[in-house]
Amino acid sequence: MQAPDLNLLYTLDVLLSEGSVTRAARKLRLSPSAMSRSLARLRSVTGDQLLVQAGRTLVPTPRAVEMREKVRDLVQDARVLLRPAEGLNLSALERSFTLRTSDGFMETFGPSLIRKIRDEAPGIHLRFIRKLDKDSAGLRDGSIDFETGVVAPVIGPEVRAQALFIDRYVGVVRAGHPLAERLVTVCDYIDYGHVIAWRQGLELGLVDELLHQKGMKREVVASVDGFAAAASLARGTDLIATIPEKHTSGLRHGMSSFALPLPVAPFTISLLWHPRLDGDPAHRWLRECIREVCNGSESDISL
Structure with missing residues (x-):
């Protein structure tokens, strides 16, 4: 049996990614006719058309x-x-990495991470994307290099995870608020209106469940799609925002925080990536940089 031409795998990857013979040819610096011949070979080898005409597109x-x-x-x-x-030659390394991070993570840890990277590998470019859901498809398709968040109870083999730090929810109010700088009771907590950060995947309903068990209810005046917006509204009103303590430290500057008067369990924030990047030296180095910054060895954040 003739050995398969493994170079066709790379050609197939580009064709399936681009969905166009012309764009694939341009990316591989081939002529369109050469790319068409490669597609014909792939069709012969796989016994499938792979890409078919639908109007003007494939x-x-x-x-x-x-x-x-x-x-x-x-x-x-x-x-x-x-x-x-x-x-790895960090001083000569030129590469871009995309980080999809939880709300507040970039504001809190981004400055320290940038300083560390600029000192060791100035050719690195970081792109931060706000995490709006728990869909990790970007890790699998390669459009995202890292993601932060709470790991699901069952994590599949297609995702690697490393714990970064343990966090907890706290109440946050503006400077000068009647609840600032004092021990807050559960009665105090429900005496004021609340702004909640809610979107699919955020487990903040537990606060209301615990209050319900006590025969109590808080007044939710406003809901927003992230912790940054919740902190901003609390900063300019008498509303209480309930947000994570550690990875929103950069959002809470000048505000007053207090421990929740409810037994809400702490949670672990982890770094996620695809296993295909396990052995990538640059990726491994950046993973360690993120871990060090989050553990405080490279951070000047005081909590």
Whole structure:
């Protein structure tokens, strides 16, 4: 049996990613006719059309959709495997990384992380994306390098996780608020209106469940889609915001925080990435930078 041409995997990855012979040819610096010949070879090898005409565009066949993620992973694994073994030269490294982070994470830890990276690897570019849901598809398709958040009870093998720090929810009010700088009771807590940060995946309903068990209820005056907006509204009103303590430290400057008068359990914030990047030296180095910053060894944040 003739050995398969493994170079076709890289061509297939680009074709499935671009969905266009012309764009794939441009990316691989080939002529459109050469790319068309490569697609014909791929169709012959796989026994499938892979990309078919639909109007003026090409759409993947069901077999191509099924193959797409596996092909991408194989190509990424091969790149890591074939990378030169010599040590990582941080001073000469030029690369971009995308971090999808929980609300408040960038404001709190971003400055220290940027300073550390600028000192050691000035050619690194960081792109922060706000995390609006728990969908980690970006880790799998390669559009995101890192993600932060609370790990689901059951985590699949397609995601790696490393604990960064333990956090807890606290109440936050403006400077000069009647509840500032004092021990807050549960009666105090429900005496004022609240702004809540709510979106799919945020487990803040427990506060209301605990209050209900005591025969109490808080007045929710406003709801927003993130902790930054909640802190901003609390800063300019008498509303109480209930937000995570540690990774929103950068959002709460000049405000007063207090321990919740309810037994809300702490939680762990973790760093997530795809296992195909486990052996990538630059990715591994940046993982360690993030861990150090979050553990305070590189941070000047006092909590």
